[in-house]
Amino acid sequence: GQQLNQSPQSMFIQEGEDVSMNCTSSSIFNTWLWYKQDPGEGPVLLIALYKAGELTSNGRLTAQFGITRKDSFLNISASIPSDVGIYVCAGQLSGNNNDMRFGAGTRLTVKP
Amino acid sequence: NAGVTQTPKFRVLKTGQSMTLLCAQDMNHEYMYWYRQDPGMGLRLIHYSVGEGTTAKGEVPDGYNVSRLKKQNFLLGLESAAPSQTSVYFCASSSGQGTDTQYFGPGTRLTVL
Numbered sequence: 182g183q184q185l186n187q188s189p190q191s192m193f194i195q196e197g198e199d200v201s202m203n204c205t206s207s208s209i210f211n212t213w214l215w216y217k218q219d220p221g222e223g224p225v226l227l228i229a230l231y232k233a234g235e236l237t238s239n240g241r242l243t244a245q246f247g248i249t250r251k252d253s254f255l256n257i258s259a260s261i262p263s264d265v266g267i268y269v270c271a272g273q274l275s276g277n278n279n280d281m282r283f284g285a286g287t288r289l290t291v292k293p
Numbered sequence: 294n295a296g297v298t299q300t301p302k303f304r305v306l307k308t309g310q311s312m313t314l315l316c317a318q319d320m321n322h323e324y325m326y327w328y329r330q331d332p333g334m335g336l337r338l339i340h341y342s343v344g345e346g347t348t349a350k351g352e353v354p355d356g357y358n359v360s361r362l363k364k365q366n367f368l369l370g371l372e373s374a375a376p377s378q379t380s381v382y383f384c385a386s387s388s389g390q391g392t393d394t395q396y397f398g399p400g401t402r403l404t405v406l
Contacts, residue, residue, distance in 0.1 A: 184335075221400070222397075222400070223383050223385070223397025223398050223400055224336075224397050225397070226395070229392065231392065269336075271335075271336075273392065278324065278387055278392075278395055279324075279326070279341045281338070283337070285333055
């Protein structure tokens with residue numbers, strides 16, 4: 182099936198640093214989504230992107246829908262300890278929730 | 294609102310045993326989904342439902358059955374568990390099928406020995 186490749190797999194950063202992570206695929210997606218997953222919990226939606234080239238922010242988080250529609254990027258500025266968690270990207274192939282593909286996640290550790 | 298709840302949180306089964314995972318949502322959502330999450334892999338859709346009394350296959354449906362007898366509940370059944378079904382199972386719900394936000398439950402960690 183259509184796979185999403187997330188990188189990096191893990192990141193260790195100092196509090197206050199900025200973070201960038203990305204999600205790529207060989208397939209074209211209609212929608213890109215970014216989730217945060219805490220240990221023992223399900224994913225929680227952070228940002229949704231609906232158009233190629235779209236740049237959307239949610240507080241210190243900014244995500245972009247790649248022009249080729251095959252990738253997306255998530256940036257976190259001025260990281261804080263509560264940013265710790267797993268960031269998961271997802272893409273909708275046809276604009277339906279039942280046709281989504283998820284990345285394996287980027288595990289973020291923030292050192293105070 | 295409790296949102297999406299899952300029962301149980303943990304379970305250990307022996308190969309060949311059966312069990313049912315329960316998902317409940319109190320948001321009056323039409324759509325519900327069952328996913329599995331395995332190490333190093335993204336969530337994969339097992340089955341989903343677009344309304345009470347309806348179910349459909351997702352990406353990895355083999356070995357699982359589902360039922361949606363009530364709008365608020367979505368059950369996932371394993372008739373004869375196999376070690377390959379060891380995973381963390383997540384239920385989700387959404388108000389509509391399109392790009393509506395999916396709300397996920399806390400997950401059920403299942404180990405099949």
